[in-house]
Amino acid sequence: MPKNFLFATWAGGGAVPPVLSVARALRERGHGVRVLADESLHDEVAGSGLEAVAWTTAPQGDASDPAKDVIKDFEARTPLGQFARLRDRIVCGPAADYARDTLAELRARPADALVAEHMLLGAFTGGEAAGIPLASLVTTLYPFPTPGAPPPGPGLAPATGALGRLRDRLMTRLMLKPWEKGGCRRSTPPAPRTA
Incomplete structure (x- = not known):
């Protein structure tokens, strides 16, 4: 229809x-x-x-x-x-x-x-x-942080181990900072879902 x-x-x-x-x-x-x-x-x-x-x-x-x-x-x-x-x-x-x-x-x-x-x-x-x-x-390219993926932008390989996950958490915070200045903190869309 x-x-x-x-x-x-x-x-x-x-x-x-x-x-x-x-x-x-x-x-x-x-x-x-x-x-x-x-x-x-x-x-x-x-x-x-x-x-x-x-x-x-x-x-x-x-x-x-x-x-x-x-x-x-x-x-x-x-x-x-x-x-x-x-x-x-x-x-x-x-x-x-x-x-x-x-x-x-x-x-x-x-x-x-x-x-x-x-x-x-x-x-x-x-x-x-x-x-x-x-x-x-x-x-x-999807420009927002996605669980399990490296932070968008710097071209990092996927994290392996605790040190890699720490790197991703810290880098993601840094990547989101510029959004906060524009009032988009709560407007960042959720991670995409795959079918």
Whole structure:
């Protein structure tokens, strides 16, 4: 039986093609699909045969135009500065706006499930408030700590023994510190489940 899906993405460059690919595959299987996205993506969304819906209060950006890019990570002086811009301008800072827009769209036109790009924590909050199933579409390496895996980022091999597990606990704490400054401490998603 066909279902209705609401996808949520942002003008983050590399995240867009995989999100639209999954959305298009669902549409080709007969499901209803619409995509909450920055207006700069609407032609690309429509070109994929999908219905585009604009964010109304969440940030509107255009990664192809440096003047309209929301993050402007190219202005940061350090990798930590680049991370802080992503955290503050997409993931955490405007999370309430993404939540508001997602919930408003779901109230106006209900969906059976929300599929959101993993950086849009606010979209998940809106979907949860609507009481529908949620799916996080991770379009890159999973960036959050996962039980039994080494901390993301430094490329460490899996821990072996007590010393390795201690290393992972300490490194994970260090990796989470920058999230705390952005108010995302409690918003970090849970570890993924495998089927």
